[in-house]
């Protein structure tokens with residue numbers, strides 16, 4: 314077995330992602346000698362204890378991070394600024410502060426100013442998830458074979474970046490380093506826009522359902538169902554992602570609206586070739602994903 318990476322790993326937020334990380338720490342044993350945690354509500358903190366996800370659970374943010382050599386923020390990105398301002402003064406010198414948030418420029422903007430001298434801030438994002446949330450939704454294999462992107466600001470301590478890289482490798486991930494702005498643009502198209510479309514199409518269908526088109530849900534299996542899986546995701550988490558990746562998401566949405574209008578025009582004017590070409594591109598992308606084992 315490898316030498317253990319961290320003496321005490323502190324999780325702030327123990328939902329789908331935090332609890333999956335806790336589980337993989339327990340299964341492997343070489344990530345952290347001790348896992349401690351906190352969550353916003355007493356109910357979740359109690360659940361974390363019952364499920365044995367952490368060795369210790371604290372009510373206070375400061376106590377959670379005080380003696381940790383690695384702190385991982387696993388809460389919705391809109392809560393980061395407030396949490397960072399609360400934990401900043403309590404972080405130990407030499408500790409690593411990292412996160413799992415789905416947007417990266419906003420995290421650097423909101424957390425960066427509260428990171429004290431001597432604490433190493435290595436923002437991260439595991440590209441793995443499900444539509445479920447909460448401490449019971451996690452599982453140890455969630456990150457296996459999935460990418461984790463790290464976006465360390467220029468000048469970040471290399472040893473700290475290596476340790477966070479190793480943390481995710483041990484969790485089963487393939488790690489890549491990326492510019493935060495590039496991360497946010499890529500995520501806007503592969504994750505944030507598909508969620509925006511799913512939430513929107515469900516709203517459109519729901520409106521029709523209310524206008525007594527009762528068959529919308531009965532025949533959902535014909536395509537709509539796949540959108541509803543994505544649309545079942547946590548509202549607070551997605552509100553925060555949309556509002557914190559505003560520019561890139563608006564750019565991708567605008568491009569999508571243009572392309573969708575072009576497709577609608579082809580339908581209107583019976584441009585069969587255009588339609589077939591677009592569908593073939595979709596099939597090609599699906600095949601490539603399968604080949605990359607990311608399907």
Ligand code: NAP
Pocket residue numbers: 325326327328329330331351352353354355357358387388389390392396413414415416438439440441442443444445446447448547550554
């Ligand atoms: P989740 O299942 O909803 O869990 C969120 C956790 O954060 C809960 O334990 C919650 O505690 C806690 N929390 C919320 N606000 C807090 C606050 N102000 N102070 C302390 N704790 C707080 O969320 P998740 O799916 O694990 O997502 C967590 C992060 O991972 C987000 O930033 C998200 O963008 C990112 N991410 C998600 C996915 C995904 O597919 N779900 C994938 C990659 C990255 P309570 O239960 O007590 O409210």
